Amino acid sequence: MILKRVGLGLFTLLAISLLITVGVEMLSGDVCTAILGQMASEETVAACHKKLDLDRPMFVRYVEWLFNFLQGDMGNSLANERTVLELISARIGNTLYLAALSSLVAIPLGISLGVVAALYRNTGFDRGISVTTLSTISVPDFFVAYILMALFAVKFQIFPAISNVSSGMGFWERFYVSGLPVLTLTLISIAHMMRMTRASIVNLLASPYIEMAKLKGIKPGRIIVKHALPNAWAPIIQVVILNIAFMVVGVVIIEVVFVYPGLGALMVDSVQLRNMPVVQATAMIFAAAYVLLNLLADVLSIIANPRLRHRR
Amino acid sequence: MKIIEFIKDLNWSARIGLIIILFFAFCAAFAPWVAPYGESQIVGDVWEPIGGEFLFGTDLIGRDMLSRLIFGARNTIVLALITTACSFSLGALMGFLAATMGGWVDQLLSRIVDIIISVPTLIAALIVVSAVGTSFFVLAAVIGIIYAMPVYRIARAVAMDVEVMDYVEAARLRGEGLWWIMKREILPNAMTPLAAEFGLRFCFVFLLISGLSFLGLGLQPPLADWGAMVRSNSEGIAWGFMHPLIPASCIALLTIGINLLVDSLVHKASGLRDDH
Numbered sequence: 001m002i003l004k005r006v007g008l009g010l011f012t013l014l015a016i017s018l019l020i021t022v023g024v025e026m027l028s029g030d031v032c033t034a035i036l037g038q039m040a041s042e043e044t045v046a047a048c049h050k051k052l053d054l055d056r057p058m059f060v061r062y063v064e065w066l067f068n069f070l071q072g073d074m075g076n077s078l079a080n081e082r083t084v085l086e087l088i089s090a091r092i093g094n095t096l097y098l099a100a101l102s103s104l105v106a107i108p109l110g111i112s113l114g115v116v117a118a119l120y121r122n123t124g125f126d127r128g129i130s131v132t133t134l135s136t137i138s139v140p141d142f143f144v145a146y147i148l149m150a151l152f153a154v155k156f157q158i159f160p161a162i163s164n165v166s167s168g169m170g171f172w173e174r175f176y177v178s179g180l181p182v183l184t185l186t187l188i189s190i191a192h193m194m195r196m197t198r199a200s201i202v203n204l205l206a207s208p209y210i211e212m213a214k215l216k217g218i219k220p221g222r223i224i225v226k227h228a229l230p231n232a233w234a235p236i237i238q239v240v241i242l243n244i245a246f247m248v249v250g251v252v253i254i255e256v257v258f259v260y261p262g263l264g265a266l267m268v269d270s271v272q273l274r275n276m277p278v279v280q281a282t283a284m285i286f287a288a289a290y291v292l293l294n295l296l297a298d299v300l301s302i303i304a305n306p307r308l309r310h311r312r
Numbered sequence: 313m314k315i316i317e318f319i320k321d322l323n324w325s326a327r328i329g330l331i332i333i334l335f336f337a338f339c340a341a342f343a344p345w346v347a348p349y350g351e352s353q354i355v356g357d358v359w360e361p362i363g364g365e366f367l368f369g370t371d372l373i374g375r376d377m378l379s380r381l382i383f384g385a386r387n388t389i390v391l392a393l394i395t396t397a398c399s400f401s402l403g404a405l406m407g408f409l410a411a412t413m414g415g416w417v418d419q420l421l422s423r424i425v426d427i428i429i430s431v432p433t434l435i436a437a438l439i440v441v442s443a444v445g446t447s448f449f450v451l452a453a454v455i456g457i458i459y460a461m462p463v464y465r466i467a468r469a470v471a472m473d474v475e476v477m478d479y480v481e482a483a484r485l486r487g488e489g490l491w492w493i494m495k496r497e498i499l500p501n502a503m504t505p506l507a508a509e510f511g512l513r514f515c516f517v518f519l520l521i522s523g524l525s526f527l528g529l530g531l532q533p534p535l536a537d538w539g540a541m542v543r544s545n546s547e548g549i550a551w552g553f554m555h556p557l558i559p560a561s562c563i564a565l566l567t568i569g570i571n572l573l574v575d576s577l578v579h580k581a582s583g584l585r586d587d588h
Contacts (some may be wrong), residue, residue, distance in 0.1 A: 012426070012427055012430050015427045016427060016430065016431055019427065019428070021441060023439065023440070024439060024442075054432060077497055082355075091444045128418075134571070135564075135568060138515065138567045138571050139563070139564035139567065140519055140522050140523060140526070140539075140560065140563050140564065140566070140567075140569070141523070141562075142523070142526050142542060142543075142559040142560065143542075143557075143563065144566050146542070146546065146557055146560055147557065147565075149549055150549055150554060150557065153549075154549060229524070245378055249432040249434060249435060249540070250434075252434060252438075253434075253523055253526065253527065253529075256527060257524075264453070265395050265439060267435075268438070268443070268529075270528050271438050271441060271442035271527075271529060272528060272529070274442055274443075276442065276443070279439060279442045280439075283435050283438065283439045286432060286435045287430075287432065288431070290432050290435075291430050291445050294430065306538065307356070
C-alpha cells in the first residue's frame with residue numbers, strides 16, 4: 001500500500017520533469033531561428049544547434065539533463081556567468097527558513113484554534129473565526145501581505161517593509177527582518193488548517209461512538225480531546241502537510257511582495273528575463289517539493305489510520 | 313418574474329454576493345460610459361490623495377485610479393470569464409470522452425490529468441508564460457488548460473453516473489454516434505453540477521490571473537488590470553499611500569461576493585445542513 005503510493009509519487013515526479021523539459025522546449029520554439037532570424041541559412045542554424053547542443057534528439061538530452069540534475073548540475077544561467085546551482089543554493093535556505101518558521105507558528109495555532117472552534121461550534125466565537133478565516137482564504141495573498149505591511153510597517157513601524165535578509169545577519173536580526181513575510185504566510189495557512197481541523201472534528205462528532213460517550217456523561221472537552229481527536233489525526237496530518245506544501249509554493253508571491261531573496265522571487269525574475277535554465281530548475285524544485293510533501297501526507301495518513309494500514 | 317422569486321429565495325449573504333457581482337459586472341460592461349476619464353489618460357499629479365478631487369486618487373504616473381479600476385474590471389473579468397469558459401469546455405469534453413469511451417482512453421486521459429494536476433497551478437502557469445510570453449489569448453489558453461484538469465475530474469465523475477443509465481444504453485443500441493450521446497444524453501444531465509462548479513472555478517481562475525498580473529506576467533500595460541495596478545503602485549505604500557490596497561480590495565470583494573452566492577446556492581441544492 002505504502003510502497004505503491006511511493007512508486008506512484010516517484011513516477012509522477014519523473015513525468016513532471018519530462019513534461020517541464022519537453023513543454024519548455026516545444027513552447028519556446030527554436031532558439032536558433034529566434035537569434036539568427038528567419039533569413040539565416042541552413043548551415044548557420046545547424047552550427048548554432050551544434051553549439052547549443054540542440055542537434056541531438058530531445059529524449060537523449062532530456063535523460064542527460066535529468067542525470068545532471070540529480071547530481072546537482074543544473075546548467076548555466078543565461079543572464080550571467082553563474083551556474084544555476086550557485087544561484088539556487090544562495091536562495092533555497094531563505095525560502096526554507098521562511099516556510100519552517102511560519103509552519104512552526106501556524107501548525108500549533110491552527111490546530112488548537114480548530115479544536116476550540118469545534119468545541120464552541122455555532123457560538124459567536126466560532127462564527128467570528130469562521131468569517132475571518134473564510135475571508136483570508138478568498139482574498140489574494142498579496143492583499144493580506146499589503147494590509148499587514150500598511151499596518152505594521154507604515155502605521156506602527158514595528159517591522160521593516162522590505163525583508164532583504166543577507167547571510168551575514170544574526171539570528172534575531174534575521175527573525176526581525178523576515179517578520180512580515182512570516183506573519184503573512186502564518187495567517188494564510190492558519191486559516192486553512194483551522195477550517196480543516198474544525199471540519200474533521202465536527203464530522204466525527206456526528207458518529208455513534210461520540211454519541212455514546214456523550215450519553216455516558218463525559219465532558220465535551222474530554223470527548224473532543226480524548227475521543228474525537230485521535231480519529232481526526234489522519235485528516236489533520238494531511239492538512240498540515242498540504243499546508244506546508246502550499247507554503248513552499250505560495251511563498252512565490254509573498255517573496256515578491258516583501259522583496260525577500262528566496263527561490264520564488266528568483267523564479268519570477270527568471271521568468272521575466274526568460275532565463276529558461278533557471279526557470280526549469282526552480283520549477284522542478286517547487287514541483288518536487290509539492291509532490292513529495294503530498295506523498296508524505298498520504299503515507300503518514302496511511303500509517304495513522306489502522307484501517308488503511310491493514311487492508312483486507 | 314422568476315428573477316424576483318429567485319432573489320426572494322436567497323438568504324442575506326447570497327444577496328450581498330449577488331449585489332457585489334452585479335455591481336462589478338455593470339462597471340465592466342459599461343466601462344467607457346461609467347468611467348470619468350480614459351483608461352490611460354493622465355489627469356493629475358502623481359499619487360493624489362484618496363477622496364480629494366479624484367475619488368480614489370491618482371496612480372504612480374497620475375492616471376485616475378477610479379477610471380483604471382473600472383476599465384480594469386472589464387479587462388480582468390472578461391479574461392477570467394473566457395478562461396473559465398475554455399477550461400470548462402475542454403475539461404467537460406475530455407471528461408465526457410473518458411466516461412463514454414472508457415477503456416484505454418479513460419486510462420490515458422486520467423493519468424495525464426493526474427500528472428498535470430500535481431504541479432502547483434502558479435508554477436505551471438509561470439513555466440508556460442516564461443516560454444510563450446503573455447498575450448490575452450496565451451493567458452486564456454494556458455490558464456484554461458491548467459484549470460481544465462479539475463473540471464475533467466468532475467465532468468468524468470458526473471458522466472460516469474449518467475453513462476450507466478438505461479437511456480444511454482438505448483441510444484447506443486439505436487446506433488447513435490459517440491458525439492450524439494455526449495451532446496444529447498450526457499451533457500443535459502451533467503449541466504447542473506457543472507454549472508455549480510463554474511462560480512467556484514471562476515474564483516480560482518480570477519485569483520490566479522490576478523496573481524500572475526501582480527507578478528508582472530499578466531496583461532501588459534497600458535491595459536488596466538487589477539493585479540498589475542496593485543504591483544505598480546506598491547511602492548507608494550512605504551510612503552503611506554494606500555492606493556495599491558484599492559485594486560487589491562476589489563479583487564478580494566469580487567471573490568468574496570462570488571463565494572457568498574455560490575456557497576448558498578450549493579448549500580441549497582445539496583440540502584446539506586452543518587449543524588451538530
